[in-house]
Each structure stands twice: as structure tokens, then as C-alpha cells.
Amino acid sequence: MRLAIIAALGILLAGCAGGMVKQAPANTGEAAEAAPATQRVSIDGGDVYEDCFELEAGQSMHYEFNSDGELGYNLHWHTDAHNVKYEARETGVKTGKGTFTAGQKEYYCLMWQNKGQLPVSLRFSTMIKQASGVPAR
Numbered sequence: 286m287r288l289a290i291i292a293a294l295g296i297l298l299a300g301c302a303g304g305m306v307k308q309a310p311a312n313t314g315e316a317a318e319a320a321p322a323t324q325r326v327s328i329d330g331g332d333v334y335e336d337c338f339e340l341e342a343g344q345s346m347h348y349e350f351n352s353d354g355e356l357g358y359n360l361h362w363h364t365d366a367h368n369v370k371y372e373a374r375e376t377g378v379k380t381g382k383g384t385f386t387a388g389q390k391e392y393y394c395l396m397w398q399n400k401g402q403l404p405v406s407l408r409f410s411t412m413i414k415q416a417s418g419v420p421a422r
Contacts (some may be wrong), residue, residue, distance in 0.1 A: 321347075321410040328356070330402040336411070337394040340387035343416030348395055349382040354405035357398040362391050376400075 328334045340346060350358070358381060359374040372385050372393075387393065399405045 321412040323410040325408045327404045327406050328397060328399040329404050330399055333396055333398045334407065335394050335396040337392055339392050342387055342389050345384055345386045345414045346411055347384045348409060348411045350407060350409035351380045352405050352407045354401060355379060356405060357400060359396050360385055360393065362393045
């Protein structure tokens with residue numbers, strides 16, 4: 286019961302954040318078949334959109350995206366306030382996909398940048414898997 290209340294509160298609070306940053310699904314240790322989380326957003330010209338999540342060491346995150354205009358994208362994490370490490374980084378792309386496995390517990394972010402003047406529609410999906418390869422809940 287307590288877990289259900291905490292989960293409901295988390296969903297409510299995430300909705301209040303305006304959707305700019307989402308939290309990773311809670312890892313309860315239960316083996317559950319989880320569908321990929323899919324989102325659609327519009328990125329105004331000159332703006333960025335960032336989707337951040339926490340991974341435990343050994344957890345993997347698979348992502349796919351497509352857009353109706355060219356974007357720059359990267360998968361990164363901050364080692365401290367002044368240093369950023371990149372797992373993937375591309376410019377001028379409309380589609381992409383990959384799988385990333387965390388070497389340590391950390392917050393990781395997918396980020397898309399629209400360097401154009403017109404809005405670009407982005408659709409992306411993510412799925413976080415436990416170290417054993419089972420989708421996380």
C-alpha cells in the first residue's frame with residue numbers, strides 16, 4: 286500500500302514539472318514486462334529538450350527517436366558541476382537509436398537541440414532494463 290501511495294505521489298509531482306525532465310521508472314526488483322515509454326514533444330527554434338533518468342550500475346537503457354526536422358542530440362552525464370561526459374553525440378539528424386549500459390549509478394540525460402528557426406516535432410521512446418536484461422518496472 287505504501288509503495289502505491291509513493292508511486293501515485295511521484296506521478297502527480299512529475300505531471301507538475303511540465304514534462305521537461307522525467308524520472309526513471311522505480312526499480313522495485315520485480316521482473317515485469319514493461320512497454321517502452323513513448324513521448325512526443327515540440328522543440329521551438331533555438332531550444333533544447335532534455336529527458337533525464339537514473340540508472341544503476343549494469344542497467345541498460347534503449348532509446349529510439351524520430352523527428353520532422355534536423356536536430357542535434359546527445360546522451361550525456363555530469364561528472365561534476367563543470368565536466369560532462371558524452372556517450373553519443375550527433376548533429377543534423379532526424380532519427381537515431383541506441384542502447385547504453387551504465388558503468389556506475391548516475392543520472393543520465395538524452396538531449397535534443399533545435400538549431401533551426403521553426404519548431405520541430407520529436408517522438409522518442411525509452412526502455413530501462415535491469416542488469417539481467419529484464420525490463421525494469
